[in-house]
Amino acid sequence: MFGLDTVVLAIIGLAALSAGALGYGVLYSRIEGDRRAESRVKRVKSAETDRTKANAARDRLNEVNKRRKSVQDSLKTLEEKHKENDRRNSPALKDRIAQAGLKISVRQFYIYSLVLGLVVGFVAFVANGSLFVAAGVMIVFGAGLPRWLIGFLRTRRMKAFLAEFPNALDIMVRSIKSGLPLNDAIRMISAEGQEPVRTEFKRIVEAQQMGLNIPEACARLYSRIPLSEANFFAIVIAIQAQAGGNLSEALGNLSKVLRERKKMKGKISAMSMEAKASAAIIGALPFIVAFLVYLTSPEYIMILFTDSRGHLILGASAIWMSIGVMVMRNMINFDI
Numbered sequence: 001m002f003g004l005d006t007v008v009l010a011i012i013g014l015a016a017l018s019a020g021a022l023g024y025g026v027l028y029s030r031i032e033g034d035r036r037a038e039s040r041v042k043r044v045k046s047a048e049t050d051r052t053k054a055n056a057a058r059d060r061l062n063e064v065n066k067r068r069k070s071v072q073d074s075l076k077t078l079e080e081k082h083k084e085n086d087r088r089n090s091p092a093l094k095d096r097i098a099q100a101g102l103k104i105s106v107r108q109f110y111i112y113s114l115v116l117g118l119v120v121g122f123v124a125f126v127a128n129g130s131l132f133v134a135a136g137v138m139i140v141f142g143a144g145l146p147r148w149l150i151g152f153l154r155t156r157r158m159k160a161f162l163a164e165f166p167n168a169l170d171i172m173v174r175s176i177k178s179g180l181p182l183n184d185a186i187r188m189i190s191a192e193g194q195e196p197v198r199t200e201f202k203r204i205v206e207a208q209q210m211g212l213n214i215p216e217a218c219a220r221l222y223s224r225i226p227l228s229e230a231n232f233f234a235i236v237i238a239i240q241a242q243a244g245g246n247l248s249e250a251l252g253n254l255s256k257v258l259r260e261r262k263k264m265k266g267k268i269s270a271m272s273m274e275a276k277a278s279a280a281i282i283g284a285l286p287f288i289v290a291f292l293v294y295l296t297s298p299e300y301i302m303i304l305f306t307d308s309r310g311h312l313i314l315g316a317s318a319i320w321m322s323i324g325v326m327v328m329r330n331m332i333n334f335d336i
Helices: 002-088 093-099 106-128 131-177 182-192 197-209 214-224 228-243 247-271 273-296 298-306 308-332
Strands: none
Touching: 093 106, 093 131, 093 214, 106 131, 131 182, 131 197, 131 228, 131 247, 182 197, 182 214, 197 214, 214 228, 228 247, 247 273, 273 298, 273 308, 298 308
């Protein structure tokens, strides 16, 4: 009885399996068609979603590009305006002394220059006995040398500022990303930065304490450090205060731009070094030849200094020499 029931159940199972296989075979094409149709619908929806995302990303990219172009145009316009003002108005002596990092007044500068000129002129008069030579030496050391020294110290301080400024910007970027406000980041540079950046940022903090806001205080940096890099920093702070945005990203981009400008200046200086050496040799060649001729045949060349026609030749030569030096200087100097 048990064996008969097992056979019956097996027959029933096989019959059900056969019926199911037959039904699947009959309905396979319809099921497969529905599945393919559902898959195509999903792909179409996914493509539409991807297209929507792509359009949104493209719109955001276009907006970023438009904003970047607007910022670049603003930077270029403001930089050209500052350059035009600098060409029209040369910095006063008081500003040049401050930019050189000296803590003396204009009156003290004139007093020191006068004392230096008188002392050196007196020494020259005692040594030479010629009043004309003493007057020339006094003018050179009393009026020329102090101003040249101010220019030298000013240029050196500007170079030191350019070398340290990108590092200060990187510190500000890290401080802002860590959650500190811009005021605290500027105070950190004014307390822990390197000279002369520390002194200039300390003046920004002092200007804020006097009641100025951050953009106005940063705008004063360009009057003390007349460099394009300082101008860029003030413009970035002003634009961020007006339009908002990611300040850490803007300062990071500015730091990268400043480093790239410095690298480009180094490359151009290395590439133009051969031309500068050639210009120096060509410029010094007439003096070297004249000196060698004087050593070998002094009577032959002294006529240039004793005869009026020689004076005329020397004057014309000096003019043409100056023109040649200026042309070569303009050919080998590049502005970035």
